[in-house]
Amino acid sequence: MLKNTEFTEKLRSSGLRPTKQRLKICEVLFNREKTFHFTINDLVKNISNQLNEKISLATVYNTVHAFKKKGYLKEISINSDKSYFDTNISNHHHFFDEDTNELIDCNDDSIETPNVKKNITGKKINSIEVLIKVATDNQNHN
Amino acid sequence: MLKNTEFTEKLRSSGLRPTKQRLKICEVLFNREKTFHFTINDLVKNISNQLNEKISLATVYNTVHAFKKKGYLKEISINSDKSYFDTNISNHHHFFDEDTNELIDCNDDSIETPNVKKNITGKKINSIEVLIKVATDNQNHN
DNA sequence: TCAACAGTTTAGAATTATTATAATATAGTT
DNA sequence: AACTATATTATAATAATTCTAAACTGTTGA
Numbered sequence: 001m002l003k004n005t006e007f008t009e010k011l012r013s014s015g016l017r018p019t020k021q022r023l024k025i026c027e028v029l030f031n032r033e034k035t036f037h038f039t040i041n042d043l044v045k046n047i048s049n050q051l052n053e054k055i056s057l058a059t060v061y062n063t064v065h066a067f068k069k070k071g072y073l074k075e076i077s078i079n080s081d082k083s084y085f086d087t088n089i090s091n092h093h094h095f096f097d098e099d100t101n102e103l104i105d106c107n108d109d110s111i112e113t114p115n116v117k118k119n120i121t122g123k124k125i126n127s128i129e130v131l132i133k134v135a136t137d138n139q140n141h142n
Numbered sequence: 143m144l145k146n147t148e149f150t151e152k153l154r155s156s157g158l159r160p161t162k163q164r165l166k167i168c169e170v171l172f173n174r175e176k177t178f179h180f181t182i183n184d185l186v187k188n189i190s191n192q193l194n195e196k197i198s199l200a201t202v203y204n205t206v207h208a209f210k211k212k213g214y215l216k217e218i219s220i221n222s223d224k225s226y227f228d229t230n231i232s233n234h235h236h237f238f239d240e241d242t243n244e245l246i247d248c249n250d251d252s253i254e255t256p257n258v259k260k261n262i263t264g265k266k267i268n269s270i271e272v273l274i275k276v277a278t279d280n281q282n283h284n
Numbered sequence: 285t286c287a288a289c290a291g292t293t294t295a296g297a298a299t300t301a302t303t304a305t306a307a308t309a310t311a312g313t314t
Numbered sequence: 315a316a317c318t319a320t321a322t323t324a325t326a327a328t329a330a331t332t333c334t335a336a337a338c339t340g341t342t343g344a
Contacts, residue, residue, distance in 0.1 A: 017340060019292065040330080056294050061331070077273050079219045079226070081302075082330060095262055110260035114272055118252035120237055123276035130256055130272050131219050134265035159311060161321065182301080198323050203302070223331075224301065 014070045021055045025063050029073070035088035037076065037103045040064060043085075076103065077129050093130035106132075156212045163197045167205050171215075177230035179218065179245045182206060218245065219271050235272035248274075 007026040008018040016022065028046050029038075038046070044060055047053060064085060067073045076084040078096060084103055093111040095104040111130055119125060149168040150160040158164065170188050171180075180188070186202055189195060206227060209215045218226040220238060226245055235253040237246040253272055261267060 017292070019340075021293070058295075058332080059293055062292080075221050077219050077221045077275075079217050083221055093256075097262065097265065098268065099265075104262065108260070111258050112256045114235075114254045114256040116253050116274055118250070119274075120239065120246065120276050123239065123241075123278060126240065126275040126277055128272065128274050130270065132258055132261075132270050133219075133268040134262050135268055136265060159321070161311075163322075200303085200324075201322055204321080 016066060016070065021059050022063055024051055024053065024055065025060065025067075027051070029067075029087055035086065035105070037084055037086050037105075039082045039084055041082065074127075076131075078103070078131060091128075093132070095132045095134055098133055098135040158208060158212065163201050164205055166193055166195065166197065167202065167209075169193070171209075171229055177228065177247070179226055179228050179247075181224045181226055183224065216269075218273075220245070220273060233270075235274070237274045237276055240275055240277040 004023055004027070007023050007030070011018040011022060011026070024047065025043070028043065028050055040057070040060055043064065044055070044057060047055055047060070064073060068075055068085070071089060072087075074086045074089050076086055076094060078084055078094075080101070086105075088105060088107075090107075091113065093106045093113070095106060096102070097104065111132065113128055114130065116125065116128065146165055146169070149165050149172070153160040153164060153168070166189065167185070170185065170192055182199070182202055185206065186197070186199060189197055189202070206215060210217055210227065213231060214229075216228045216231050218228055218236060220226055220236075222243070228247075230247060230249075232249075233255065235248045235255070237248060238244070239246065253274065255270055256272065258267065258270065
C-alpha cells in the first residue's frame with residue numbers, strides 16, 4: 001500500500017504533475033493487493049464509490065491516457081464497444097468470456113507468448129498480445 | 143471469381159435470404175483475388191465506389207454481423223474507435239502498425255499460434271488471436 | 285511568500301460508432 | 315397472385331470518446 005507522498009514522487013519523476021485528481025486516481029488504481037481490469041466508466045464509478053468524490057469524465061480520460069503513455073497502465077486489445085485497461089503491466093495474456101463479457105488474466109504460463117520469427121521491416125515490436133475467446137459449449141448454434 | 147448465382151446458393155444454404163443488398167455486399171467482399179481488412183465505413187464507401195449504389199448503413203451493419211455469425215467474416219480484436227473485419231477466415235494473426243493504424247496480415251508461419259495449456263473450466267475456446275503492435279523506433283519518447 | 289506562467293481541469297458541446305425502432309418493402313411459399 | 319415472415323430503411327436514440335475554451339492550480343523563480 002503506497003502513500004500519497006509516494007504517488008507524488010512517482011508522478012513527478014515521470015513528468016506528470018501530482019494534482020489532487022491524479023493522486024486520487026492513483027489511489028483507486030494502485031492502492032490494492034491485486035491488479036484489475038477496468039473501463040473508464042468503471043473507474044469513474046469507483047472514484048465516486050470509494051472516495052465519494054467526482055472527477056470529471058474528461059479528466060479521467062486524460063489521466064488514464066497519460067498513465068498509459070507512461071507505462072503505468074496497459075490497454076487491452078479487444079473488439080468491444082469500450083476500451084479496457086489493465087493495472088497489470090507485466091507481460092501476460094487474457095481470456096475473454098463471450099458469455100459474460102468478462103476479461104480474465106492469465107498470469108501463469110498456461111498461455112505462452114508466441115515467437116515472432118519475422119517482423120515488419122524498420123519497425124520495433126511494442127507488444128505481443130494474445131486473446132483467447134471462450135464461451136459455453138452450447139452457444140453459437142444458430 | 144464467383145457469380146451471383148453462387149453467392150445466392152451459398153447464402154441460401156446457410157439460411158440467409160439472397161437479397162439484392164446481400165448479393166451486392168458479397169460481390170464487394172468476396173469477388174476479389176486477395177482477402178482484406180475493412181471497417182463498416184470502408185465497406186459503405188466501397189459499395190458506393192464500385193457499384194455506384196447506396197445501401198443503408200443499418201443494412202450494412204446487419205449484413206456484416208450476419209456474415210460474421212455464419213463464419214464468412216472474422217472480427218479482429220483491436221482497441222480502436224471502430225471495428226475491423228477480415229475476409230480472411232483462416233487461422234492467422236496480425237501486425238498493427240501504430241504509426242499508420244494499418245493492420246497487416248501474417249499468413250505465413252512467422253507468428254505461431256500459442257499453445258493454451260489450461261482453459262477456463264466449462265468453456266470452449268472459440269478463437270486464439272495474436273496481435274503484434276509495431277511502430278518506428280523513434281516513437282514514444284515523450 | 286508571491287506573482288506569473290505553463291500546464292491542467294472542467295463542463296458541456298461535438299463527434300463518431302453503433303444499436304434500436306417502427307413503418308415499409310420484399311422474398312419465398314402457397 | 316396473395317400471404318406471411320423476414321429484411322430493409324431512415325431516423326432517432328444511445329454510448330463512448332474527443333474537442334474546446336474558459337477557469338483554475340501547481341510550480342518556479344524573484
